[in-house]
Amino acid sequence: xxxxxxxxxxxxxxxxxxxxxxxxxxxxxxxxxxxxxxxxxxxxxxxxxxxxxxxxxxxxxxxxxxxxxxxxxxxxxxxxxxxxxxxxxxxxxxxxxxxxxxxxxxxxxxxxxx
Amino acid sequence: xxxxxxxxxxxxxxxxxxxxxxxxxxxxxxxxxxxxxxxxxxxxxxxxxxxxxxxxxxxxxxxxxxxxxxxxxxxxxxxxxxxxxxxxxxxxxxxxxxxxxxxxxxxxxxxxxx
Numbered sequence: 001x002x003x004x005x006x007x008x009x010x011x012x013x014x015x016x017x018x019x020x021x022x023x024x025x026x027x028x029x030x031x032x033x034x035x036x037x038x039x040x041x042x043x044x045x046x047x048x049x050x051x052x053x054x055x056x057x058x059x060x061x062x063x064x065x066x067x068x069x070x071x072x073x074x075x076x077x078x079x080x081x082x083x084x085x086x087x088x089x090x091x092x093x094x095x096x097x098x099x100x101x102x103x104x105x106x107x108x109x110x111x112x113x114x
Numbered sequence: 115x116x117x118x119x120x121x122x123x124x125x126x127x128x129x130x131x132x133x134x135x136x137x138x139x140x141x142x143x144x145x146x147x148x149x150x151x152x153x154x155x156x157x158x159x160x161x162x163x164x165x166x167x168x169x170x171x172x173x174x175x176x177x178x179x180x181x182x183x184x185x186x187x188x189x190x191x192x193x194x195x196x197x198x199x200x201x202x203x204x205x206x207x208x209x210x211x212x213x214x215x216x217x218x219x220x221x222x223x224x225x226x227x228x
Binding site: 045101104 | 216218
């Protein structure tokens with residue numbers, strides 16, 4: 001039973017356009033959400049996070065939106081650059097997760113074409 | 115440079131053999147974690163440790179063992195009891211065990227069972 005789902009395994013976008021990566025969750029106890037970026041043969045690196053008390057968090061070209069009623073969050077990258085090509089993981093944690101026991105989605109591979 | 119070092123990067127093992135993956139961090143983090151990544155799946159937690167000489171099972175601990183004799187080190191042993199050990203293994207650390215803390219990941223170790 002996957003509590004965090006990324007339904008699109010891959011996404012292809014033209015350079016300069018917007019990339020939108022989606023993530024759905026089922027556990028209503030999740031109250032903190034993170035996005036990680038992963039290049040091949042490397043460990044994931046933290047990208048951006050959002051607390052459930054907010055519905056939007058922005059950091060440069062990256063914005064995360066949270067819709068608690070729909071249990072949905074999305075990561076927007078504007079404008080997309082070829083260097084953004086990577087696998088993006090959505091992760092969640094909450095009151096019923098002891099500590100940093102993040103629950104990860106399956107990842108979405110983003111390909112930004114020059 | 116501060117960070118997490120995993121070794122070896124690639125490892126081949128014959129069936130029935132135990133193998134130990136090394137993870138060392140010089141970030142002075144209290145908490146350390148081991149995750150497993152399989153193709154198309156999110157990261158799944160194997161074991162975690164919030165302090166020296168203490169560790170807890172994650173979601174998929176069967177067939178694995180860990181130790182935490184030093185703050186900097188959290189080795190993972192993949193035993194012969196692990197039925198499907200071929201995977202990409204990621205070690206991570208965080209300042210403390212909290213649900214809003216960022217995880218820092220190593221570059222990973224790819225284990226292949228022949």
